[in-house]
Amino acid sequence: MPATPLPVMPTPSLSDDVALAARGDRRAFERLYRAHVDKVFTLCARMVGERARAEDLTQDVFVRAWEKLGQFRGDSAFGTWLHRMAVNVVLNERQAEKRRRERHDDGIEDMDALPHSEVRPLPVPGLSIDLEAAIAGLPPGAKKVFVLHDVEGYTHEEIAGQLGVTAGGCKAQLHRARMLLREALNR
Amino acid sequence: MTHPMITCDDAQLLVSDRLDGTLSDTESAQLDAHLAACAACREVARDLEQIHAAAASLPTLTPSHDLWNGIDARIEAPVVSLESHRRSPIARWSTRQFAAAAAVLMAVTAGGTWFVAVRSEGAPTVPVATSPGPRTELVSVASEKGMAAYEGEIGTLRNIIETRRGELDSATVAVLEKNLKLIDQAISESKAALASDPASTFLADQVSRAYDTKLELLRSAAMLPSRT
Numbered sequence: 001m002p003a004t005p006l007p008v009m010p011t012p013s014l015s016d017d018v019a020l021a022a023r024g025d026r027r028a029f030e031r032l033y034r035a036h037v038d039k040v041f042t043l044c045a046r047m048v049g050e051r052a053r054a055e056d057l058t059q060d061v062f063v064r065a066w067e068k069l070g071q072f073r074g075d076s077a078f079g080t081w082l083h084r085m086a087v088n089v090v091l092n093e094r095q096a097e098k099r100r101r102e103r104h105d106d107g108i109e110d111m112d113a114l115p116h117s118e119v120r121p122l123p124v125p126g127l128s129i130d131l132e133a134a135i136a137g138l139p140p141g142a143k144k145v146f147v148l149h150d151v152e153g154y155t156h157e158e159i160a161g162q163l164g165v166t167a168g169g170c171k172a173q174l175h176r177a178r179m180l181l182r183e184a185l186n187r
Numbered sequence: 188m189t190h191p192m193i194t195c196d197d198a199q200l201l202v203s204d205r206l207d208g209t210l211s212d213t214e215s216a217q218l219d220a221h222l223a224a225c226a227a228c229r230e231v232a233r234d235l236e237q238i239h240a241a242a243a244s245l246p247t248l249t250p251s252h253d254l255w256n257g258i259d260a261r262i263e264a265p266v267v268s269l270e271s272h273r274r275s276p277i278a279r280w281s282t283r284q285f286a287a288a289a290a291v292l293m294a295v296t297a298g299g300t301w302f303v304a305v306r307s308e309g310a311p312t313v314p315v316a317t318s319p320g321p322r323t324e325l326v327s328v329a330s331e332k333g334m335a336a337y338e339g340e341i342g343t344l345r346n347i348i349e350t351r352r353g354e355l356d357s358a359t360v361a362v363l364e365k366n367l368k369l370i371d372q373a374i375s376e377s378k379a380a381l382a383s384d385p386a387s388t389f390l391a392d393q394v395s396r397a398y399d400t401k402l403e404l405l406r407s408a409a410m411l412p413s414r415t
Contacts, residue, residue, distance in 0.1 A: 026259065026262065029262070030255055033258065037255075038249050041249065051250075051251060054250075055251065055252075059258050059261070062254075062258045063258055063262060066262045131238070131241050131245065132245065135242075150242040151243065153243075156207070171204070171209075174203065174207075175199070175203040178206075178235050178238055179231075179235075182231065182234045182238060185238070
């Protein structure tokens with residue numbers, strides 16, 4: 001049979017990969033991982049302020065995503081769904097840590113009771129290093145609100161829902177975070 | 188029009204509100220009036236604006252190492268289902284391509300090459316593949332039988348790929364060969380190390396993982412649709 005010029009096999013798109021991964025295709029899931037890992041890691045790193053823990057949490061996020069892929073309905077982009085899952089994983093990890101420490105938690109302020117010695121600046125090269133270090137040095141509650149609002153673009157209402165606080169409390173915490181950052185950067 | 192004076196604390200809160208886009212016209216006028224008269228608050232406003240802008244343009248960070256292996260180890264072993272492949276939602280794949288891929292996979296399973304590697308007599312193993320079929324064979328990769336099972340599977344898949352080579356995109360084949368070469372090198376080095384230290388469960392596990400990676404790559408390649 002004479003050879004006929006044939007089109008090159010199409011590379012599966014990310015939306016194809018979501019469907020394939022939901023059916024158990026780990027190769028497809030690995031492609032999703034590679035497409036999204038930096039964004040997930042960035043969120044985790046800025047929210048916890050410590051690289052090793054952020055890497056552990058990033059793994060947790062993707063394992064959770066693999067387990068929950070069957071529940072992804074495509075109502076939002078996969079990246080958005082994954083991002084929200086990352087927020088949940090980080091916040092839940094904080095809750096678990098707080099339970100381990102046998103501290104009562106009923107709001108943002110309690111998160112700030114965690115010792116600041118746990119917060120270490122990330123070694124991020126470039127012009128933004130001062131701001132990165134200042135964010136890492138924020139109290140945990142203020143840091144979460146600042147990262148979610150000013151860096152990641154969530155609204156006060158969304159953050160309030162995630163953290164179980166009022167939107168007003170969230171705004172106050174954000175203002176506090178900004179003022180603390182100003183103080184740190186002007187030091 | 189005059190506006191009631193506000194304190195510096197209130198003004199700075201309004202600066203934050205302005206950054207969030209939640210300031211009313213009245214509040215905006217109050218803030219402007221205060222800033223016009225207060226150099227300290229103007230400085231705060233300028234600083235907060237800079238922080239706000241810088242935060243929105245922070246760079247994306249990258250983990251210090253590839254986290255995939257850790258994730259891969261934690262998620263369940265792959266289940267390759269003929270049904271799922273037949274029903275794949277990739278619209279760009281034709282029915283004929285799916286049929287060809289399924290036929291290849293069936294040829295593999297018909298040859299009895301599906302097996303599951305599980306822990307056996309303390310030797311570390313890795314789940315190589317699972318099939319919904321009733322027949323499973325227990326092998327340890329560190330054993331001669333385990334090695335033979337891997338090699339047999341690899342040989343079968345190699346033959347399928349070789350048969351289909353003309354149907355596959357040449358660039359894809361080139362990438363496949365390059366990756367297989369790297370994996371073979373890893374297998375070779377791991378086996379050499381294991382020969383020197385046969386009791387090492389870590390090294391046996393490394394061999395298993397390398398074989399597993401090779402098998403997955405070959406299976407994926409064997410099921411690639413042709414260029415039609």
